[in-house]
Amino acid sequence: MSERTLVKNLAALEDGPVSVSGWVETVRDQKKVQFVVLRDESGAVQLVNPAVRELVDDDDPESATKLATTEAISALAHGSFLTVTGALKHDERVKLGGLEVRIGALEVVSESLPETPIAADSSLDKRLDWRFLDLRNPKQNLIFRVQTTIEHAFRQYWIDNDFIEIHTPKLMASASESRAELFEVGYFETTAYLAQSPQFFKQMAQPAGFGKVFEIGPAFRADPSFTSRHATEFTSVDAEISWIESHEDVMALHEELLVAAFTAVKEKHGEALKEHFDLDVVVPSRPFPRIPLAEAKRIVGERGYEIPRADDDMDPEGERRIAAYVKEEFGHDFVFLTDYASSIRPFYHMRHEGDSSLTNSYDLIFNGVEISTGAQREHRVDVLIEQAREKGLEPEELEFYLDFFRYGVPPHGGFGMGLARVLMLLLGEQSIRETTYLFRGPTRLLP
Amino acid sequence: MSERTLVKNLAALEDGPVSVSGWVETVRDQKKVQFVVLRDESGAVQLVNPAVRELVDDDDPESATKLATTEAISALAHGSFLTVTGALKHDERVKLGGLEVRIGALEVVSESLPETPIAADSSLDKRLDWRFLDLRNPKQNLIFRVQTTIEHAFRQYWIDNDFIEIHTPKLMASASESRAELFEVGYFETTAYLAQSPQFFKQMAQPAGFGKVFEIGPAFRADPSFTSRHATEFTSVDAEISWIESHEDVMALHEELLVAAFTAVKEKHGEALKEHFDLDVVVPSRPFPRIPLAEAKRIVGERGYEIPRADDDMDPEGERRIAAYVKEEFGHDFVFLTDYASSIRPFYHMRHEGDSSLTNSYDLIFNGVEISTGAQREHRVDVLIEQAREKGLEPEELEFYLDFFRYGVPPHGGFGMGLARVLMLLLGEQSIRETTYLFRGPTRLLP
Numbered sequence: 001m002s003e004r005t006l007v008k009n010l011a012a013l014e015d016g017p018v019s020v021s022g023w024v025e026t027v028r029d030q031k032k033v034q035f036v037v038l039r040d041e042s043g044a045v046q047l048v049n050p051a052v053r054e055l056v057d058d059d060d061p062e063s064a065t066k067l068a069t070t071e072a073i074s075a076l077a078h079g080s081f082l083t084v085t086g087a088l089k090h091d092e093r094v095k096l097g098g099l100e101v102r103i104g105a106l107e108v109v110s111e112s113l114p115e116t117p118i119a120a121d122s123s124l125d126k127r128l129d130w131r132f133l134d135l136r137n138p139k140q141n142l143i144f145r146v147q148t149t150i151e152h153a154f155r156q157y158w159i160d161n162d163f164i165e166i167h168t169p170k171l172m173a174s175a176s177e178s179r180a181e182l183f184e185v186g187y188f189e190t191t192a193y194l195a196q197s198p199q200f201f202k203q204m205a206q207p208a209g210f211g212k213v214f215e216i217g218p219a220f221r222a223d224p225s226f227t228s229r230h231a232t233e234f235t236s237v238d239a240e241i242s243w244i245e246s247h248e249d250v251m252a253l254h255e256e257l258l259v260a261a262f263t264a265v266k267e268k269h270g271e272a273l274k275e276h277f278d279l280d281v282v283v284p285s286r287p288f289p290r291i292p293l294a295e296a297k298r299i300v301g302e303r304g305y306e307i308p309r310a311d312d313d314m315d316p317e318g319e320r321r322i323a324a325y326v327k328e329e330f331g332h333d334f335v336f337l338t339d340y341a342s343s344i345r346p347f348y349h350m351r352h353e354g355d356s357s358l359t360n361s362y363d364l365i366f367n368g369v370e371i372s373t374g375a376q377r378e379h380r381v382d383v384l385i386e387q388a389r390e391k392g393l394e395p396e397e398l399e400f401y402l403d404f405f406r407y408g409v410p411p412h413g414g415f416g417m418g419l420a421r422v423l424m425l426l427l428g429e430q431s432i433r434e435t436t437y438l439f440r441g442p443t444r445l446l447p
Numbered sequence: 448m449s450e451r452t453l454v455k456n457l458a459a460l461e462d463g464p465v466s467v468s469g470w471v472e473t474v475r476d477q478k479k480v481q482f483v484v485l486r487d488e489s490g491a492v493q494l495v496n497p498a499v500r501e502l503v504d505d506d507d508p509e510s511a512t513k514l515a516t517t518e519a520i521s522a523l524a525h526g527s528f529l530t531v532t533g534a535l536k537h538d539e540r541v542k543l544g545g546l547e548v549r550i551g552a553l554e555v556v557s558e559s560l561p562e563t564p565i566a567a568d569s570s571l572d573k574r575l576d577w578r579f580l581d582l583r584n585p586k587q588n589l590i591f592r593v594q595t596t597i598e599h600a601f602r603q604y605w606i607d608n609d610f611i612e613i614h615t616p617k618l619m620a621s622a623s624e625s626r627a628e629l630f631e632v633g634y635f636e637t638t639a640y641l642a643q644s645p646q647f648f649k650q651m652a653q654p655a656g657f658g659k660v661f662e663i664g665p666a667f668r669a670d671p672s673f674t675s676r677h678a679t680e681f682t683s684v685d686a687e688i689s690w691i692e693s694h695e696d697v698m699a700l701h702e703e704l705l706v707a708a709f710t711a712v713k714e715k716h717g718e719a720l721k722e723h724f725d726l727d728v729v730v731p732s733r734p735f736p737r738i739p740l741a742e743a744k745r746i747v748g749e750r751g752y753e754i755p756r757a758d759d760d761m762d763p764e765g766e767r768r769i770a771a772y773v774k775e776e777f778g779h780d781f782v783f784l785t786d787y788a789s790s791i792r793p794f795y796h797m798r799h800e801g802d803s804s805l806t807n808s809y810d811l812i813f814n815g816v817e818i819s820t821g822a823q824r825e826h827r828v829d830v831l832i833e834q835a836r837e838k839g840l841e842p843e844e845l846e847f848y849l850d851f852f853r854y855g856v857p858p859h860g861g862f863g864m865g866l867a868r869v870l871m872l873l874l875g876e877q878s879i880r881e882t883t884y885l886f887r888g889p890t891r892l893l894p
Contacts, residue, residue, distance in 0.1 A: 041658030135655035211488030
């Protein structure tokens, strides 16, 4: 590797020779002195060069070099990647980090075209067209550092608690959720479908005796909607555990994971999030509030909102309102809405003993938006078949899945959570397009 | 959660009441005493019950309970899931862990069908049909615990070294490797393709200024082959880093990752791997041997093997032979074959300065089989376009990718590695079908 110093590590160095590499963020080409702000993956630093505008002494090679450097800086395009060796100088008058690098030698490693196709005020759609340039913004860079920290905190929790990591296949012979939002794939002599979730296969780990499993991986929904919360391909965070007594055990796991993640984010990125997002990370307290869905609907109704839906579900506005209520009443950013009606839950959710109209399930709402669904699963194969039939599914098509329940299976449950939604809501972003590395939607397949 | 004790934790407990949950591995139903081996995700334990074959005293409820328990054990199907409360008793005469649980109460939580469809001697294909039963074998369970440890060690290394985790889209508008092995997906009004690798998008992180990135995720190849090393969907371990000087920097990263992973596996699973695989994990020493491909071909030729290929590539037998040579000469299980001919490398591999017939690339061979390809990438857009053309690609179709190189990009490189292959070779398994949670091949899409 080249012996460059990351910009964030400059502050700890004493004055003296350094080498930095990154891209040109701004150039201020004044008559007597030139300033370049160079950014790398860790931060930005001011480079400074006393301008030498003409050759003073034909025979002085140093003078020629200085002229060449000055001219190179004048010609720099925004975005070009440079390696600069020079002298680090701490100087508290320099606004940017209280230090600068006096340019000795400057090498343009990779030149940018002169016109940058996006600007700070470009539309989101245009920025996504040029996502690789958009991501140079330190704010966007921070989003994916936060994502990295969240995922690692989840995984560290799972590892510490003896979970097994699985990679379930994304090519399936049937739908896992609904036939309505399925992508079809030509698969040799037959047709495959892209997994809408790892649901069936993370459940398979339970009769397989894996006990506790997790997966972070892609899921696909041929969903023609254009909301700020939906994508046709998204990263799903999944866990599934054996020997639960109810969905309460799943919620307890879910809480612990989120507390671990938010604690890690606050510790590692608290300052940067304050700077770039004006955000104070709040680590949620446990237990998160829990409200049965029917009660939540009653509450928002009493507060003057009539949910405009024919079915038993909450709508997004209702979710915002119940979250506002929870924030007022309990000062909490999260709420579990529990015990959803069987009519609006998939066939594999376990229903209440003694009241089959309700399920052992929940949605998790964060800052007013649903980020996750969890449930205890029905593990009794006869009940499962009956529930599938009732939902209009043909048990014959699900034989491979139903087999999982015929040779013994422990009671189990789990959740699936959209990673980009968690990030969006944590950071107060307006769209998951901002918190997805490369968004995929009905009209976006590029870059 | 139910208050069960994991089997592996019984040894540390004193004699006394316990509750265990798991599935029935064997039943020995003797006249006077019954033995059940119960397995859970952590191990197996012997349960013992003095048989009560008839009701001694009609009025004694305890006697009735004992008769019922005896009859329940006699009726147990292999595989049924139980919860047993009873008395833990350490007894060194018990072969299985030196302890047993004397059954107090036994609950059949989930009953298995009486006939298990696979046995120890079932064919691999049949075992894969019933993968969830096959995975109950403690050896298979261990495979995925080792996988979990390997992945976590990789990620810990990446986190410690400031990498950003990315999730690149698996739905693409074009091929990323070759048009020959592409899965097509109907995508709203157009056609998408499943990503054959995250190549283009992990490279995108470089002009985006992410510096160092990693991803572990699925990749898809519509490869009609049926070898023990190929799958149509596999888990790819990918990293890509900026500011390298050559592929040597990528190899250095690659070595460090593997050493971290093997160290973690040895520490966490050394004993279990000895028991189940008769394996002594060897942590490889650094640096791994490096041999230019041309020299490797000369060496195997001198040792009597003529490579039966018209192109410049090595064949699998050649890889086995060069690995055998390396093992003899250097006592090493790994070897980097370097400097592959441009003719057999993708257009985006950087070529030698001054000799465009060779690339800055390598394959990593482990125990005689290729597990990974790495390279420095060509980051000069004009050279890249020329190399694409030379390979018969239309630069017009690659515009979105070529744009990544037009606004400045640091020199960079990386590798992609097949996770199931690493596991297969580490464990001495004969097929990646054994080390893939759910294998996908031309004729296998189920379960």
